[in-house]
Amino acid sequence: MATRAFGRYARDMKRFRAAVYGGSGYLGSEAVRRLLGHPEVELAHVFSADHVGEPLGSALFNLEGKTELRFEAVPADAKPPQVDILLLALPHQVSHRIVAGALSSGVRMIDMSGAFRVDDPVAYEKFYGEKHPLPELLKEFVYGLPELSRSALRGARFVASPGCFATTIELGLLPLARNGWLSGPVQCVGITGSSGAGATPTLTTHHPVRAGNLRAYKPLTHNHAPEIAEALVRAGARDLEIEFVPVAAPLTRGILATSIASVPADVDGARLRRAFSESYGQERFVILPQGRLPEVVAVAGSNYAEVGFALGEPRSAEGGRRRPVTCVSALDNLVKGGAGQAIQNMNLMLGLDEALGLTQPGAFP
Numbered sequence: 052m053a054t055r056a057f058g059r060y061a062r063d064m065k066r067f068r069a070a071v072y073g074g075s076g077y078l079g080s081e082a083v084r085r086l087l088g089h090p091e092v093e094l095a096h097v098f099s100a101d102h103v104g105e106p107l108g109s110a111l112f113n114l115e116g117k118t119e120l121r122f123e124a125v126p127a128d129a130k131p132p133q134v135d136i137l138l139l140a141l142p143h144q145v146s147h148r149i150v151a152g153a154l155s156s157g158v159r160m161i162d163m164s165g166a167f168r169v170d171d172p173v174a175y176e177k178f179y180g181e182k183h184p185l186p187e188l189l190k191e192f193v194y195g196l197p198e199l200s201r202s203a204l205r206g207a208r209f210v211a212s213p214g215c216f217a218t219t220i221e222l223g224l225l226p227l228a229r230n231g232w233l234s235g236p237v238q239c240v241g242i243t244g245s246s247g248a249g250a251t252p253t254l255t256t257h258h259p260v261r262a263g264n265l266r267a268y269k270p271l272t273h274n275h276a277p278e279i280a281e282a283l284v285r286a287g288a289r290d291l292e293i294e295f296v297p298v299a300a301p302l303t304r305g306i307l308a309t310s311i312a313s314v315p316a317d318v319d320g321a322r323l324r325r326a327f328s329e330s331y332g333q334e335r336f337v338i339l340p341q342g343r344l345p346e347v348v349a350v351a352g353s354n355y356a357e358v359g360f361a362l363g364e365p366r367s368a369e370g371g372r373r374r375p376v377t378c379v380s381a382l383d384n385l386v387k388g389g390a391g392q393a394i395q396n397m398n399l400m401l402g403l404d405e406a407l408g409l410t411q412p413g414a415f416p
Contacts, residue, residue: 065089065090065091065092065093066091066092066401067091067092067093067135067136067401068092068093068095068133068134068135068136069086069092069093069094069095069134069135069136069137069138069397070094070095070096070097070098070131070132070134070136070137070138071083071086071094071096071097071098071137071138071140072098072099072125072137072138072139072140072141072149073098073099073139073140073141073145074097074098074099074107074111074122074140075099075100075101075102075110075111075122075250076099076140076249076250077246077249077250077385078140078163078385078389078390079097079099079138079140079390080110080111080114081385081386081389081390081391082138082140082163082390082393082394083097083107083111083114084111084113084114085390085391085394085408085409086138086394086408087114087117087118088408089394089407089408090407090408091401091403091407092135092136092397092401092403092408094118094120095132095134096120096123096132096134097120097121097122097123098122098123098124098125099122099123099124100124100125101122102122103122103123103124104121104122104123105121105122106118106119106120106121106122107120107121107122110122125149128152129148129149129151129152129153130152130153130156131149131152131153131156131158134158135158135159135401136158136159136160136161136397136400136401137149137153137158137159137160137161138161138163138390138393138394138397139160139161139162139163139164140163140164140389140390140393141162141163141164142164143164143165143166143179144166145164146162146164146166146167147166147183147184147185150162150166150167150185150188150209151184151185157208159207159208159209159210159400159401160208160209160210161195161210161211161212161393161396161397161400162192162209162210162211162212163212163389163390163393165179165214165274165275165278166211167185167188167189167192167209167211168192168194168211168213168214168217168278169189169277169278169281170189170190170281171189171277171281172186172189174277174281175189175277177277178272178273178274178276178277179274188209191208191209192209192210192211193207193209193210193211194210194211194213194278194281194282194285195210195211195212195213195392195393195396196213196218196221196222196282196392197336197392197395197396197399197405198222198225198330198331198334198337199221199225199282199285199286201399201405204396204399204400205399205400205402206400206402207399207400208400210393210396210400212389212392212393212396213278213282213388213392214274214275214278214388215243215247215275215306215382215384215385215388215389216241216243216273216275216279216295216297216306216308216388217275217278217279217282218356218382218387218388218392219241219306219307219308219356219380219381219382219388220239220241220275220279220293220295220308220310220380221279221282221283222337222356222358222380222382223308223310223358223360223378223379223380224237224283224288224310224312224378225283225286225330226323226326226327226329226330226331227288227312227314227326227376227378228283228284228286228287228288229286229287229326229329229330230287230326231287231289232312232314232315232318232326233283233287233288233289233291233312233314234288234289234290234291235290235291235292235313236292236294237291237292237293237294237310237311237312238294238310238311239279239293239294239295239296239308239309239310239311240295240296240297240298240308240309240310241295241296241297241298241306241307241308242265242297242298242300242302242306242307242308243297243298243299243300243302243305243306243384244300244302244303244304244305244306244347244384245258245261245299245301245302245303246303246304246384246385247306247384247385247388248299255268255299256299261299261301262301263301264299264301265298265299265300265301266298266299267296267297267298267299268297268298268299269297270296270297271294271295271296273295273296273297275295276293276295279293279295280292280293302347304347304351304352304383304384304385305347305348305350305351305381305382305383305384306347306381306382306383306384306388307345307346307347307379307380307381308379308380308381309377309378309379310377310378310379310380311375311376311377311378312375312376312378313368313373313374313375313376314373314374314376315371315372315373315374316365316371316372316373316374318374318376319362320362323360323362323376327339327358327359327360331358335405335406335410336354336355336356336387336395336406336409337355337356337357337358338350338355338356338357338358339357339358339359340357340359343359344359344361344379345357345358345359345379345380345381346381347381347383348415348416349381349413349415350381350382350383350387350413351383351413351414352383352386352413352414353383353386353387353391353411353412353413354383354386354387354391354392354394354395354409354410355382355387355412355413356380356381356382356387357380357381357382358378358379358380359378359379359380360376360377360378360379361376361377361379362374362375362376363375363376363377383413386409391409394407394408394409395409
């Protein structure tokens with residue numbers, strides 16, 4: 052007899068089985084929540100370093116009584132269970148070990164850390180502070196931004212889901228890159244909620260310090276910068292320099308990114324609107340708001356992103372006349388910037404409708 056689960060289908064009617072690693076953290080718990088309601092994928096195992104043997108609801112209060120699953124310890128040899136796909140919501144150093152242990156099994160994997168997002172091992176070492184232990188796998192992982200890599204994601208075995216800042220900034224700049232307008236230095240500021248720092252409090256993420264504060268950190272050295280540059284170059288950017296400053300804000304969820312670039316002087320508002328419409332008019336999870344710029348409150352709690360722009364007047368610049376454009380983008384760092392996008396990738400990998408389990412709007416306000 053099927054055990055209790057919520058969603059449209061009982062477990063014995065679902066086509067695929069999944070396991071989540073790191074299920075007690077913010078990112079992992081969001082993946083768990085979404086998978087429990089997925090119509091085609093059964094959540095079979097939830098692994099965690101904490102709460103081993105306890106029901107999921109003991110740590111994830113919103114899941115009390117919603118599932119009979121318990122937290123499991125990762126086997127010492129990292130051998131995966133008999134499932135179709137693994138979703139890893141782990142620190143990047145731990146992801147390396149889990150991926151290595153699962154290679155011979157043939158199981159599909161989605162990694163939500165930075166362990167396999169950057170193709171270049173030199174860039175990885177520079178921004179992550181260590182040599183990559185599995186450099187031969189870097190080019191085996193498909194970069195999991197569906198709006199950029201959808202065809203490669205279909206049927207992929209290994210996927211590296213983008214970082215939350217990276218997703219936000221890339222979606223804002225992708226139309227410029229695709230039209231060959233993006234080059235040179237681009238200044239980006241991303242303002243993020245506290246859940247992006249993980250479930251374990253530190254001095255700078257603890258609520259009494261965070262609640263009334265704004266704080267810049269890792270200016271020009273954040274490890275999402277190289278993946279942003281690589282993704283946009285693949286889309287058509289040239290000689291690109293990403294100058295990125297993240298800012299911690301007194302929000303729980305959400306990111307607002309402003310990216311200041313320049314385009315040729317003859318690119319007017321109509322051409323830019325057409326470029327954004329061509330990039331996102333058919334996308335399920337990217338919204339071009341009308342009459343306003345993107346806002347976090349419009350997308351928090353959902354897998355949707357908002358993208359928009361503001362165009363300045365032409366100016367003289369080295370190499371000719373150009374005009375500044377500010378691309379503004381907003382999303383939920385745990386959903387479209389994290390676990391929701393991982394499930395979108397999972398759907399594509401398994402040949403499912405990519406929107407399954409993800410179409411709910413966020414809560415407003």
